[in-house]
Amino acid sequence: MTPLTGAPSAPPTWPSVASTPRRALVVGVVAGRGGAGASTLAAVLARQLARRTATALVDLDRASGGIDVLLGLEGADGVRWPDLADARGEVSGGDVLALLPRWGSCAVLSADRARPGAPEPAVVADVLHALTSAAGTLVLDLDRASVVAGESLAGACDAVLVVAPRDLRTVAGILAMRPHLGPGVPASLVVRGPAPGGLGTAELAEAVDLPVLARLPTDRRVPAALERGGVPVGGRIARAADRIVAALDRSLR
Numbered sequence: 001m002t003p004l005t006g007a008p009s010a011p012p013t014w015p016s017v018a019s020t021p022r023r024a025l026v027v028g029v030v031a032g033r034g035g036a037g038a039s040t041l042a043a044v045l046a047r048q049l050a051r052r053t054a055t056a057l058v059d060l061d062r063a064s065g066g067i068d069v070l071l072g073l074e075g076a077d078g079v080r081w082p083d084l085a086d087a088r089g090e091v092s093g094g095d096v097l098a099l100l101p102r103w104g105s106c107a108v109l110s111a112d113r114a115r116p117g118a119p120e121p122a123v124v125a126d127v128l129h130a131l132t133s134a135a136g137t138l139v140l141d142l143d144r145a146s147v148v149a150g151e152s153l154a155g156a157c158d159a160v161l162v163v164a165p166r167d168l169r170t171v172a173g174i175l176a177m178r179p180h181l182g183p184g185v186p187a188s189l190v191v192r193g194p195a196p197g198g199l200g201t202a203e204l205a206e207a208v209d210l211p212v213l214a215r216l217p218t219d220r221r222v223p224a225a226l227e228r229g230g231v232p233v234g235g236r237i238a239r240a241a242d243r244i245v246a247a248l249d250r251s252l253r
Contacts, residue, residue, distance in 0.1 A: 024132040027248065028157035030142040032164040032189075033173035039070055039141050040222060041163055041190065041241070043103070043231045046139035048241040050106035053136025056097060058128065059110045060153065061143045062118040068101065068110035072230035076101040080112040081119040084127055091126050093134030104233065107135070121151075128153070147177045154180060159248055160187040161213065166195035166204055174208040181210070188251070190244065192216035213251065214244045 029045065031038035039061065046057035059067040059081070068074045078101030087096070100107040109127075111118075119127075131138055142160070146152035154160050160181065164170050181187040189212045191201050205212050221235050232238070 024135045025137045025252070026132065026140065026157045026159075027137065028140045028142045028152075028154050028160040030147055030152075030154070030160065030162055030177070031144050031173075032162050032170040032177075033167075034144075036163040036165055036170070037192065037216075037222075038144075038163040039064070039067055040231055040237070041161070041216065042139050042141040043067065043071060044233075044237050044241045045161075045244060046106045046137075047104055047231075047233060048238065048245055049137045049139065050104060054097070054107075054134070055105075055137045055139065056100065056107040056109055056131055056135050057103070058131075058138055058140050059108075060124070060146075061111070061141055062146065063143070064111050064141075065113040065116075066111040067141055068108060069113060070231060071103045071108065073101050073103055073108060073110070074113065078102075078108075080110050080115070081123075082112050082115040082117070084123060085119065087123055087127050087130075089126060091130035093130035093132070096127060096130060097134045124153070128156075144173070144177070147180055150180045152180070154185050154187070158186065158252060160185055161190050161244070162187055162210065163216070164189045164191050164204060164208075165193045166191060166199045166201065167197060168199070171199075171204065171207045174210070178208060178210075186251075188213035190214050190216050193218055213247050214240065216240050 029038050029042035043057055046055050049055045079099045097107055100109055142152050147154050162174060187210055189210050191212055201212055217236050221232050222237055
């Protein structure tokens, strides 16, 4: 995917990247409700994108024990957010990218379960600003509570994917975020799973006033793989990620 030029409108904690000669595509992924599988989708999407360009998967979920655990990388060498606590000002994106652990060819910037606590917003801003000039794509695993509070980096993304199971809890969760997914944030739904109450995809999209980008099929391999300590890198979810990448290509032209 060709990195975009220019910069979207951004929240105060995100510095302008308009003067950066090379600018990464920034894709945010957020759950419509708890347990939606947003981190898993973010990971698989980042892995698929890493086949095309230098890609970093960035853990911004404040309640997360570390996306490295989800990927089975908790024992891998490399820096995590706590190691970057002093990364302020002119940060070298290339140096940060080189120090991150790898999941396949995808770089991973994770929280650390052994050192809990969210990084300072200014540190996040400076590190991500640096990474936008060193990578071709950033995939941000966004914190749902931060989006609801209007404190997330959703506004700095070129695209935001809202992972949406077809149930009323999801509708309520997305409506809570909806004021911060306005015209300046190009958000769309990735609809997943069966509908226990019969809520249709079109009904869900109409209820939350967001377009559907793609549908995510149920992949029975995923829960078992996660229990064994790793996101599956093939199967239906990987093929769905390829379709999402293609849909993003079309929507961002």
